[in-house]
Amino acid sequence: MRASETIRQRLAGSAESAAPALLGALLTSELDGRLVQARITEVEAYEGELDPASHAFRGPTKRNQVMFGAAGRLYVYFVYGMHWCANVVCGQPGTAAAVLLRAGEIVEGVQHARERTPSSISTAKLASGPARLARCLGLSGGHTGLDLLDPQSPVRIEALGEPAAHLTGPRVGIAVAVEQPWRFWLPDEPSVSPFRPGGRMRPAGNRQTGQL
DNA sequence: TTGTCGATTGAG
DNA sequence: TCAATCGACAAT
Numbered sequence: 001m002r003a004s005e006t007i008r009q010r011l012a013g014s015a016e017s018a019a020p021a022l023l024g025a026l027l028t029s030e031l032d033g034r035l036v037q038a039r040i041t042e043v044e045a046y047e048g049e050l051d052p053a054s055h056a057f058r059g060p061t062k063r064n065q066v067m068f069g070a071a072g073r074l075y076v077y078f079v080y081g082m083h084w085c086a087n088v089v090c091g092q093p094g095t096a097a098a099v100l101l102r103a104g105e106i107v108e109g110v111q112h113a114r115e116r117t118p119s120s121i122s123t124a125k126l127a128s129g130p131a132r133l134a135r136c137l138g139l140s141g142g143h144t145g146l147d148l149l150d151p152q153s154p155v156r157i158e159a160l161g162e163p164a165a166h167l168t169g170p171r172v173g174i175a176v177a178v179e180q181p182w183r184f185w186l187p188d189e190p191s192v193s194p195f196r197p198g199g200r201m202r203p204a205g206n207r208q209t210g211q212l
Numbered sequence: 213t214t215g216t217c218g219a220t221t222g223a224g
Numbered sequence: 225t226c227a228a229t230c231g232a233c234a235a236t
Contacts, residue, residue: 055219079219132221172219
């Protein structure tokens, strides 16, 4: 069986089962005439309408519409007034599950990635963090909806082999459903984020948090 | 129509 | 440790 079929099957399952299949996968971007490739080292699973930390928790909106569609589509969202973050839609249509691509190792096009990331960080950490990863690959909101499983797509993803051995833990930067160990990462990778609790503390009962 | 907040980052 | 910065969405 071809690797593309394997990853397609894994993406058809829940975010929790799809996420580890994306570890070690090769993400390719040919946007703006520049070829950049990243090997994914860290991801997080978001379980759609069941998950209070998911953008889809409150149902379909204009922004999250693509999450309710077919697995393998790209969902890029804007956050904190300045950053873009990239997700891979997974699960069955209607479930709105997705996997956030949190970090990667740039394996091709380091020079292009550097041009998009004006800073003095080391090559190993160029794509460390979801916003930096998206920036290295030139991704923004207009790319939402691209089919990552289509070999003709300017942005695509392919598994290189069997899912790699990985570690799990709580997701980074969220204030709800913090007990779920839905972050997955490869061991001994310098691009993987340190854990950081998220959101702001707010008085209990002030806002609906939902049940999982 | 208004106000609050965010799946982050980089500087101080 | 904290400001930047603006779109999405819930509350008026």
